[in-house]
Amino acid sequence: MFDSLALVTSPDILLAMVGGTLLGVVVGAIPGLGSILGLSIVLPFTFGLGTLPSMALLLGVYAGSVYGGSISAILINMPGTPQSAATSLDGYPMARRGQAGLAIGWASVASLVGGTFSAFVLMTVASPLAHFSLQLGPPEFFALTLMALVCVAAVSRGSMVKGLLAGLIGLFVAVVGGDPITGDLRFDYGILELSGGVNRIAVLIGVFALSEVFVQAVQLHDTAEYPNTGLGFRLPAWGPLAARWKTFVKSSAIGTFIGILPGTGATAASFVSYIEAKRAGRFREKFGTGEPEGIVASEAANNAVTGGALVPSLALGIPGDAVTALIVSLLVIKDVQPGPFLFTENPQFVYSVYWIFFLTNFIMVVFGALLTPVFTRILKIPTELLMGAITIFAFVGTYSLSGSAFEVVTCLVAGIVGFLLRINRFPLSALAIGLILGPLVEESLRQSLIVTDGSFPAIFLRPYSGLILVFTVLLILALNLKGRDRRGGKG
Amino acid sequence: MKSTWVRSAARALLVAAPLFAALALPGARAAEPLKVIVPWGAGGSSDTFARTLALSMRETLGREIVIINKPGAAGTLGTTLVAQAEPDGNTIGFSALAPFTMQPHLRKLAYDADSFAYVCEPAASPMVLAVRDESPFKSVADAVTFAAANPGKLKYGSPGPGSLPHLAMVELGLKAGVKWTHLPAKGGDMGNVRNLLGGHIDMVPIQILPLASNPIRALAVFSDARLDDLKDVPTMKELGYDVSHVIWNAMVAPKGTPEAKLAEFEAACQTAAATPAYKALLKKVRVPDTFKGRAALTAYAKAESDKFKVLFEQAGMKKKD
Numbered sequence: 001m002f003d004s005l006a007l008v009t010s011p012d013i014l015l016a017m018v019g020g021t022l023l024g025v026v027v028g029a030i031p032g033l034g035s036i037l038g039l040s041i042v043l044p045f046t047f048g049l050g051t052l053p054s055m056a057l058l059l060g061v062y063a064g065s066v067y068g069g070s071i072s073a074i075l076i077n078m079p080g081t082p083q084s085a086a087t088s089l090d091g092y093p094m095a096r097r098g099q100a101g102l103a104i105g106w107a108s109v110a111s112l113v114g115g116t117f118s119a120f121v122l123m124t125v126a127s128p129l130a131h132f133s134l135q136l137g138p139p140e141f142f143a144l145t146l147m148a149l150v151c152v153a154a155v156s157r158g159s160m161v162k163g164l165l166a167g168l169i170g171l172f173v174a175v176v177g178g179d180p181i182t183g184d185l186r187f188d189y190g191i192l193e194l195s196g197g198v199n200r201i202a203v204l205i206g207v208f209a210l211s212e213v214f215v216q217a218v219q220l221h222d223t224a225e226y227p228n229t230g231l232g233f234r235l236p237a238w239g240p241l242a243a244r245w246k247t248f249v250k251s252s253a254i255g256t257f258i259g260i261l262p263g264t265g266a267t268a269a270s271f272v273s274y275i276e277a278k279r280a281g282r283f284r285e286k287f288g289t290g291e292p293e294g295i296v297a298s299e300a301a302n303n304a305v306t307g308g309a310l311v312p313s314l315a316l317g318i319p320g321d322a323v324t325a326l327i328v329s330l331l332v333i334k335d336v337q338p339g340p341f342l343f344t345e346n347p348q349f350v351y352s353v354y355w356i357f358f359l360t361n362f363i364m365v366v367f368g369a370l371l372t373p374v375f376t377r378i379l380k381i382p383t384e385l386l387m388g389a390i391t392i393f394a395f396v397g398t399y400s401l402s403g404s405a406f407e408v409v410t411c412l413v414a415g416i417v418g419f420l421l422r423i424n425r426f427p428l429s430a431l432a433i434g435l436i437l438g439p440l441v442e443e444s445l446r447q448s449l450i451v452t453d454g455s456f457p458a459i460f461l462r463p464y465s466g467l468i469l470v471f472t473v474l475l476i477l478a479l480n481l482k483g484r485d486r487r488g489g490k491g
Numbered sequence: 492m493k494s495t496w497v498r499s500a501a502r503a504l505l506v507a508a509p510l511f512a513a514l515a516l517p518g519a520r521a522a523e524p525l526k527v528i529v530p531w532g533a534g535g536s537s538d539t540f541a542r543t544l545a546l547s548m549r550e551t552l553g554r555e556i557v558i559i560n561k562p563g564a565a566g567t568l569g570t571t572l573v574a575q576a577e578p579d580g581n582t583i584g585f586s587a588l589a590p591f592t593m594q595p596h597l598r599k600l601a602y603d604a605d606s607f608a609y610v611c612e613p614a615a616s617p618m619v620l621a622v623r624d625e626s627p628f629k630s631v632a633d634a635v636t637f638a639a640a641n642p643g644k645l646k647y648g649s650p651g652p653g654s655l656p657h658l659a660m661v662e663l664g665l666k667a668g669v670k671w672t673h674l675p676a677k678g679g680d681m682g683n684v685r686n687l688l689g690g691h692i693d694m695v696p697i698q699i700l701p702l703a704s705n706p707i708r709a710l711a712v713f714s715d716a717r718l719d720d721l722k723d724v725p726t727m728k729e730l731g732y733d734v735s736h737v738i739w740n741a742m743v744a745p746k747g748t749p750e751a752k753l754a755e756f757e758a759a760c761q762t763a764a765a766t767p768a769y770k771a772l773l774k775k776v777r778v779p780d781t782f783k784g785r786a787a788l789t790a791y792a793k794a795e796s797d798k799f800k801v802l803f804e805q806a807g808m809k810k811k812d
Contacts, residue, residue, distance in 0.1 A: 043533050180675065183653040195567075450672060
């Protein structure tokens with residue numbers, strides 16, 4: 001295992017790691033340019049590189065971009081990648097308090113913990129875990145996504161009705177496009193672009209970033225100037241870190257687990273983890289007002305997904321999302337067939353990949369620290385100009401998603417809807433969760449009903465899905481009791 | 492001192508600029524890059540084929556080739572751009588069959604299978620009907636017998652409704668006179684291999700690449716003839732089911748592209764398909780080395796489109812008007 005470490009510290013692999021990570025962090029921090037775009041940029045280079053340097057390049061971009069997204073989420077309330085949308089919920093209020101550098105510090109530590117936690121899982125139990133995960137089929141996915149949705153309802157701050165309404169809007173947007181089972185087109189109104197579904201990244205950018213611009217524009221005369229202190233990178237102190245250790249661990253575990261599941265992804269993981277922390281975290285009362293624990297929940301989880309997603313990709317050759325599919329196909333082209341045999345035939349390669357992934361997480365944070373003063377400088381720009389720049393970024397970023405002006409319109413519409421919801425105090429996070437989890441719930445429910453020949457109860461008559469259902473019910477009961485206590489206390 | 496020099500030089504350049512432009516114009520025209528629109532994301536199989544072909548075609552055609560990934564709406568967004576591009580030999584497309592011959596029967600599109608000049612088919616990936624190693628089914632007949640006795644009990648996977656594996660199983664079911672149930676899953680072949688290994692489905696038509704590295708086996712191949720790679724696996728036709736499907740990849744140009752250009756592309760494509768780099772790629776993804784030129788491919792695409800039109804009707808999927 002340790003001779004592989006020597007192998008991956010050879011100059012070409014190190015260079016690929018450093019270069020890939022740097023590109024990843026920058027691409028991640030620029031709204032609209034996500035992991036996939038970063039990988040597409042470096043893909044042509046891999047044609048001329050060896051297998052390990054290619055992997056170092058891709059893994060660097062992958063991990064770096066997931067981390068980089070948090071920087072813009074914190075600074076300008078515009079998640080650089082959808083994976084970081086949940087980070088902005090507490091990261092941006094912190095930045096508005098004049099703690100931008102510290103918020104990025106929290107995000108860095110959380111990303112490092114999440115990333116290395118998942119790397120450790122990958123190193124130790126990838127193979128058995130991957131094989132176990134095969135047993136989780138559509139019914140288990142449905143039970144899991146249902147649990148996540150229930151948690152949303154349970155922790156909605158303020159008006160429950162508003163939370164549910166916002167969630168419904170998200171669910172509705174997710175329904176547009178092809179039916180996952182029959183292929184019938186829904187709500188496409190004969191528009192070709194809608195037949196593929198509404199671009200969720202464009203919606204997230206509109207709802208989170210553009211709506212913020214509109215709100216600022218309306219209130220421009222009476223907004224406080226954006227504080228431009230605390231712009232240097234600052235690591236959180238040990239005390240506050242230790243006080244939130246449970247969230248670090250739990251969120252890393254949630255992220256890794258969701259990463260192992262196919263087709264779920266880092267965006268869902270960060271929201272699920274955020275909801276869980278908001279439910280059970282030590283500082284849950286302050287969530288949404290700039291509480292570092294919220295940043296930790298989101299960032300530890302989304303970076304843990306990267307390692308988790310590599311588990312089935314390497315151990316079974318089964319990628320769970322577009323990013324790992326790209327990595328697996330690269331390996332095939334390089335004559336390395338990922339799968340069960342890879343671990344017995346070429347263990348050195350597997351260990352080398354682990355080490356690359358492990359080291360990448362550290363490099364990523366170093367770049368984050370070095371680049372923070374550069375990125376935070378944008379906060380010194382007068383609000384009017386910054387808002388203009390954000391608008392341009394939002395449109396350029398959404399245009400680059402698929403090179404289509406339609407996504408720009410999507411983003412604009414989402415921005416207007418987001419603005420209306422914001423000024424009426426609807427929770428935007430509920431909308432995002434509906435949007436992200438909606439397709440997962442729908443697809444897994446429909447698939448489950450096929451698996452069980454149309455019987456709804458039979459979905460939960462399987463060991464793991466039954467277990468998850470019991471857990472969900474307990475969760476609801478616990479929340480209800482707590483709510484009653486609180487009401488009783490007040491009364 | 493220095494700045495005035497720079498300034499006057501800049502002024503001179505500015506004055507001379509239109510001159511340069513005029514000089515450069517004829518040359519620039521000839522060297523306009525060839526845009527290859529791939530209606531899928533970077534790193535996918537269509538993209539990899541296109542990029543590897545482009546390595547050689549750049550030299551043969553003597554012009555720059557730009558691969559443009561335009562994913563969305565099951566490949567129809569990018570393919571629409573190809574169909575509507577100026578047919579001047581500066582834009583072509585590359586994809587597997589679905590956006591050309593299948594999707595026009597499902598969605599309202601600005602094009603149909605007839606909107607293209609088919610240039611070449613440099614790769615056709617075979618499909619096999621796969622089951623897990625411990626499956627009780629040793630042959631297609633076993634599965635058919637079971638399905639006849641238990642209508643709808645057997646579940647097969649596919650990457651999505653209206654995909655080639657889905658239609659292949661609908662057709663097989665019709666020809667064998669049995670009913671089985673469709674459980675689509677995202678994630679392409681491997682997403683379905685996952686469901687197969689986990690026991691969530693009983694069988695799935697996939698390409699042959701995953702066979703070697705997973706505990707699964709092939710009952711039959713959907714190609715017309717047995718594969719060199721899988722000599723022991725019978726074809727569906729041998730077994731008495733007249734079902735034949737292959738995932739063919741095609742380079743197409745918008746209809747109306749000049750004959751001379753099409754002939755040039757066809758020759759360059761053929762040369763590229765014979766290069767060691769391309770042959771090595773085929774070997775790695777376990778796709779047999781075959782090639783179809785313009786004439787053969789045009790007739791084939793037409794026949795395929797007609798076949799799919801009927802199959803979609805039989806599968807109960809049709810376009811909304």
